[in-house]
Each structure stands twice: as structure tokens, then as C-alpha cells.
Amino acid sequence: TQLLEQSPQFLSIQEGENLTVYCNSSSVFSSLQWYRQEPGEGPVLLVTVVTGGEVKKLKRLTFQFGDARKDSSLHITAAQPGDTGLYLCAGGGSGNTGKLIFGQGTTLQVKP
Amino acid sequence: DAGVTQSPTHLIKTRGQQVTLRCSPKSGHDTVSWYQQALGQGPQFIFQYYEEEERQRGNFPDRFSGHQFPNYSSELNVNALLLGDSALYLCASTLGQRFYGYTFGSGTRLTVV
Numbered sequence: 001t002q003l004l005e006q007s008p009q010f011l012s013i014q015e016g017e018n019l020t021v022y023c024n025s026s027s028v029f030s031s032l033q034w035y036r037q038e039p040g041e042g043p044v045l046l047v048t049v050v051t052g053g054e055v056k057k058l059k060r061l062t063f064q065f066g067d068a069r070k071d072s073s074l075h076i077t078a079a080q081p082g083d084t085g086l087y088l089c090a091g092g093g094s095g096n097t098g099k100l101i102f103g104q105g106t107t108l109q110v111k112p
Numbered sequence: 113d114a115g116v117t118q119s120p121t122h123l124i125k126t127r128g129q130q131v132t133l134r135c136s137p138k139s140g141h142d143t144v145s146w147y148q149q150a151l152g153q154g155p156q157f158i159f160q161y162y163e164e165e166e167r168q169r170g171n172f173p174d175r176f177s178g179h180q181f182p183n184y185s186s187e188l189n190v191n192a193l194l195l196g197d198s199a200l201y202l203c204a205s206t207l208g209q210r211f212y213g214y215t216f217g218s219g220t221r222l223t224v225v
Binding site: 004006031033040041042043044045048088090092097098099100101102103104105107 | 116145147152153154155156157160167168170202204208209210211212214215216217218219
């Protein structure tokens, strides 16, 4: 059974601080996706990484896919209150079809 | 361009009852997947429908069933509701079963009392 473990589960920081969220598995995934979810809403896709070692940047957010395609990280620079939310990583299997396996999520609170 | 639409947004049911949740996919999408998200957890895959057939199923009992209509919309049915079925039920649509380009709806919050 493929599992994704996210850490930390909860993170409360001050505006302007940097943070990193980790997503780890013992299984290989064909791709990793990161989502952000706000209360009462569905997850919104932030990025998809598909190549081992790949790094993608989205403004203040940097995403990395591990060389072995078993882990990923999300780094936020100079966090802002608008970054507050639930961050979810999700892994896909071969063929890019079917289900996504989600981690349990990281709840981020950025205080002004 | 409408995204994924789910109805109802909230629902309260009694143990043992049956419930039907509905989903209209994003325009241009033909595949619908359903996920269950318990409070404080990540979504768990229930099943996926493509070409009006269930294509893949997660680790959920037969009490959970679904349907896809010719217009690609979908229903999720849950029979004999248990307290543990209380969750946010999310519908995600995509094209051709691919999980690239998933678009999620805002979900239906089901409370079983």
C-alpha cells in the first residue's frame, strides 16, 4: 500500500518567516502534486513535479521532487498571512491515470 | 467557464439512512473521481468513473456506490450510513482519467447523527 507521510502536521509562524513542509514515502511515484485547501473549499492545485530532482518555483514557493521520486518538499520564503491553509501533497501511480494518494496534510497558520 | 459543481453543500442524515451526492464536472472533462476527506485529514480515493463505468476503486465498502451519466455528471450513493461516514466528500474531474489537471469541487459536508 502506497502511503505519503507529511511533516509537520501543524505549523504556526510569524509573517516573514521561512518554512519547509516535507512529504515522504517508501514508494516510488510517477509524479507528485501539491495542493492548498482553505476551509470549506476543495483543494487547489499548486504544482505538479514529474522528474526526479526537479525543482519548480511559484513566486515565494519552491517545490522539489526527490531524486528517487519517493519524497518532495515545499519551501515558502517570507510567509504571509494569505499563505494560511492546509497544504496537501499527492502522489500518482504509473500511467498518470486513476487515483491520487494524499498525505494527511500540513496546517499552516501565518500570524501577522 | 464553470468549474466542478457539487450539491448539496451541506447535509445532515441519521444513522442507517441513505444519501445521494451529485457532481457536475468542469466543462470539457469526462472523468469524475470521488474522495472522502475526514476532518483534519487528507482526501481518500473512493472511486473513479469514466465512460459511465467504475474504472478504479479505493478501499471502501460496497455501501459506497456511484453512477456516471451520459453528460459526464456523477452521483455518489452511500447506504446504511454510519457515524464514521461523516466527512467532506469531494468530487474531482479531469480529462481521459488522467490525474493531471484535476479540478476539485468545493465538496459536500455530510454529517451523520
